[in-house]
Each structure stands twice: as C-alpha cells, then as structure tokens.
Amino acid sequence: MKGSNALIGLSAILLSPTATALSSTYPAFKPSPLAWDLKPTNSTQQFRGLSSVSKDVVWIAGTNSTVLLTKNGGSTWSNVSPSLSPENSTNFQFRDIEAFSDKSAVILSIGKGYASRIYQTSDGGKSWKPTFINTEPNAFYDCMVFENKKHGLAISDPVEGKFRLIGTWDGGATWKIVDPAGIPAALTGEFGFAASGTCIEAAAGRWYIASGGVDPGRIYRSDDGHQWKVSNSSIGGGAAAGVFSVRFRDEKNGIAVGGDYEKPAENVNNAAWSKDGGKTWHKAESFPGGYRSGVSWVSGRGRTAVAVGTSGSDITYDGGKNWQAIGNGSFDAVECVSRDTCWASGLGGRVARLKLS
C-alpha cells in the first residue's frame, strides 16, 4: 500500500518470475475476451446491493433509498423502493439485499443509529416492513448474509470492542443480537466494509467475516455463527483498506479480495485464497487490476470466480491464484447466479450481465 499505484503495479509484473505467462493474460497486454453487457437502469444511484435470483430476476439496492427489480434479464427495471415516512424518506443508503424470489427480499440500510435498519418485502417490493431498527448509538451495520431462506446474520462494526452480529431464524422477519461471548475481540481501528454486501459470508454450513482498518485485513470464521476464530489475511489493511469481500465455494476453498478504496488502481496484495476453510490465507500470484470490493464464485465451474471494483473487474480460473481483466468492468458488487451468468452493479446506475460459455 505504498507509493504510486501504476509504477508498483508495472514493476510487480515485470519482476515477477512468471512475467512471460502474465504478459499474455495481463490486462494491459491482452484482456480476457469476456466483457460485461450493460443493462441500462435509467437510474443515477449507486447500487452496492445486488441479489440475483436467476438469469432474469435481479434486485439492486442503493443510495437515496432506491430498490430496483428486473424480471426480464435487465430489459426493464421497476422501481420498488420502499415508501418511507416523510422525515425519513430521502436518503437511506441500502448497501445490501438478499432476495429469495421475485417476491421476497430483505434490504439493509447502513449508518449510525437508527439509519442502520432492515426492511423485508414478501410482495415483490409493493410494501416493505421494517424488521430491525438499530437502537445502539455506536453500531453501524455493514452487510448481511443468509445460509438458506430462514437463517441469516447481519454484522455491525465493533460495539464495546467486538463485531456485533444480529441473527434471524425466520427469513428476516425478526432479529436478535448474537451473544458476543463467542466473538474474538476486535483490534483497535478494525471495522467491516459496507461496499458490496459481501463482508459476511455463509457457505457449506460455515460463516465468515471480512475486516479492514487494521494491517493486514482479517478474516473471521465460524462453524455455527456463534463461536468465532480470526486469522490474518495476506491483504494489506489501513484506514481505507483491508478485506472487502470473502466468499467460499465449499467448506475449504475461499477467495478474499480488497485493497484500498482510495487507491482504486493499486494492484498489490489485494486478493488471497484459502484451502483450509479460512485458517490460512495465501497471496494471489497475479493480482486483480486494482482495489476490488466484491467477488463471487461461478457455481458449476469449479475454481472460476469473478471480482469487481471501481477500477475494473477480473476473472480467475484457478481459485484466485491468477486473475485477468474483463472489459467494461467498473462496479461495486458482483453475484454469479449460474454457471453461465453473473450480474454486477455500481455507481451511476450501472448494472451489467456477464455471459460465460
């Protein structure tokens, strides 16, 4: 995380022992033939919340209390934003959404105090019910995840020295605080990033949390959502840096991405992989092209995953060891819904679909 991004990036490649292999895949020389297909939303909001139910049904949630839904693969979008009481109406920032169908979804608003809240719909966004409104002044909720249609966890930056978790066992209708006894103490300055809805992960019966604010960024893991352990990642951390997204494809194999959002093109130590369920993390051999806020495994394609960030996006075919750029790829969030379809969303209403074949 030091010095000029472009120079560090280039010298890292030129000095790499695998420079020959890299030069044929590195974005500056030969990008991946894949490219995102933009799906205009007619919105100017920033969509960090993304949940794809199928290749056709996708929900996005973002700034200015905005939630959009498409049921036809992005040809048209409906505004299904919650109508909020006037004094609260203008500017909730929805940073995460978990959708279960074209009818049922849960959204998370970030912020201090009552701004951190969760709404649920079961009628396709016609009506939304607040199911959690934070009352703890020091809490700041970042993201949430469901392991199935019933059981989910949402995470707040540390309160009284520990990440705070709330859990639901009824699909987001009710939430209660998880006993902090099983959660290790946070380090001074440690927090989570509400950048892509993937700072918490559930996969194969296990749970993970990505953190930053400290160097290196850390990754917590749990078998039951109650008892947690924490490891260093290999991803650099700092005031605006750390692990932004952690995803597992089974009980052992995970990818973490991040970096420094204030240095969007810096491409050193911004991706890592684990093959032991998150106990240890290894640096990628060739990194994504810059800070990356989200990553998603492509289900049904083994070690393939896609990462996105404000400076671009990348694909790996070897479980996160090597990455190559995808065209037209500036986004905040990514979600691959099947072996041939990923969705991404971000700033200025940008949403796109990636077809893999």
Ligand SMILES: *[C@@H]1O[C@H](CO)[C@@H](O)[C@H](O)[C@H]1NC(C)=O
């Ligand atoms: C936020 O949404 C309201 C209602 O849709 C709209 O009037 C306003 O212009 C929006 N503000 C921004 C900054 O997009």
Ligand SMILES: *[C@@H]1O[C@H](CO)[C@@H](O)[C@H](O)[C@H]1NC(C)=O
């Ligand atoms: C965007 O707005 C235009 C004009 O209102 C409309 O014709 C078009 O269908 C809209 N596009 C989407 C994707 O909703």
Ligand SMILES: *[C@@H]1O[C@H](CO)[C@@H](O)[C@H](O)[C@H]1NC(C)=O
């Ligand atoms: C994790 O990183 C910190 C900061 O560099 C270091 O002090 C600590 O020893 C590391 N922990 C382990 C288990 O390697």
Ligand SMILES: CC(=O)N[C@H]1CO[C@H](CO)[C@@H](O)[C@@H]1O
């Ligand atoms: C907005 C943007 O980046 N557009 C580019 C998408 O990719 C095509 C083909 O690679 C370019 O021609 C566009 O400029």
